[in-house]
Amino acid sequence: MWLTMKNKWLLMPVFIAGIILSFTAAMMFGVENYTVGQVFSSVFNYEAGDSVSQILYEIRLPRVFAAFLAGLMISIAGLIMQTVTHNDLSEPSILGINAGANFFIVIGALLIPTLSFVGMVIGGFIGGMLVGFIILFVTRFKSPIHLILAGAGISLFLYALTDFFVITNNLGQYVAFFTSGGAAGVSLGQIMIIAPFAFVVIGALYFLAKELDIFLVGDEMSASLGQKNALYQIISLVCAIMLASMSVAIVGNIVFLGLLVPHIVKMTVGYMHKYTILYTGLLGGSLFMLSDMVARMLNETPVNAVISMIGLPFFIYIIRQRGRQYA
């Protein structure tokens, strides 16, 4: 299998090709379909007057970029959370990080109606961090079951609270978008704000690949190898929460992707982070571009519904396969 392959970078061309193909497909298909020629001429030779160019360049391109970036961020966040919590089921939405980010963004928008996009991102980050550290202190990451229960509990509570504020303040329209998730309506400007931060954070995580690898041998062994477990756990978690909350700020709460993608990658190239971080990001970006495309083709079905159709069977598979060791 791929797992015993000597040079795991050999898969990189496959992933790059995947990115290019899914980008092209995501640009071509949707409510209206266009040809490859139209896509490339509008992206590379944009003409202001042309209506096809306008739709492709000003509406679809930002949406596809947003999908790529969000898929990449949420998947890497999931990967890092799985590693540092020693838990195969960890993922931003399951741990309640997304709910925290979502709640703070809504509250922020409620208190400050003129809240800027950057303000929303910062609000989301604060919310994500709060939930992250509540869970850290409540469960100490000791038992996988506690972690999942705490995450689910906090998620339910925060979504209920969000709903309460939304209903009492008639914010329905605005917030429905966040909870159902979707890349529609993201501007290129917003992407330009997010992208540099995302790449700095991912770069930092990539520099920590060796430290993240050491987590794979378990807490005691890593301590005996001289790893400062708590320090790197917190640094990597903060990075993961930043990625997750930025993703919530542009596309809302995306489920399953952060679980699904890292597992596919780990089954393919193993667990070493110098490979998994990059492959997870690329695959997550591709998959989300495609899911968003399918959502558009199905009359703007919520993208979460599309992801769940693939994600749920996979989730059950993980529980059956990996859940045994927690019994």
Add this chain to the structure above:
Amino acid sequence: MTSVKMEDVDLHIDKKRILNNINVELLSGKITTIIGPNGCGKSTMLKTISNILHADGGAVYINDLDIRQMKSKQLAQKVSILSQRNRLQYDLKVMDLVSFSRYPYLKRFQGLKPDDYKIIHWALEETGADQFKDRMMSELSGGQAQRVWISLLLAQGADVLLLDEPTTYLDIHHQLETLNIIQRLNRKTKQTVVMVLHDINQAIKYSDHIVVMNEGQVIKTGTSSEVLTNEVLNEVFNINGKIITDPVSGKPVLSDYELFCHTVGGSDVAYNEK
């Protein structure tokens, strides 16, 4: 050669006293085995020496240096430990797993250098694990996996090896194979080995020095003939034993044993009440 000394070490977990005023010096360059009943603090003692658990009274000294004053990587270059239950949550390639051993020597953001790989290959060859260095851990038998873990410890290059029940879950052939590897390496590299074993005869056969523990305290230390007495068997393990002297090695052998409570009528009731 590295000396390990514990002075007045106390340790509590959830207000329960696990280690009670431990004073012990472990012979450098020799094999010391800790024996004692379940829950007497053997594993905790090893974890305290490697600073995975922190003593809340007293101190542990490595080469007369308090381990609390050492940086975590510096300590990892001096002391390595093989835990009792090394079940990997994730399936790793043998080579990748053993390469983690060099972590204490790497600066931040630094990768493995040719010298590190030389040491890793040497360690894999010493235990014979080089035959399956490209396989996944899940494909290995218990004995093979144990050789990989010992390679990891060797490549870590620490002078003190702490082995917590290195023979658990292995059949008798692989138990002896593992212990032979440990003994051979100790004779060759003069590392200080401290291990926990349950089999008293194996402890006698393979160690220069034996530490007997009970209820968080060190009861007795010394050579096997000094330590293995009927008094110790009665008090510590609650068993009666027949101790004979091996005519070849001159060491004591526990040739037969029986539960203490059966021979002394009525004490099994007292035992149950505990």
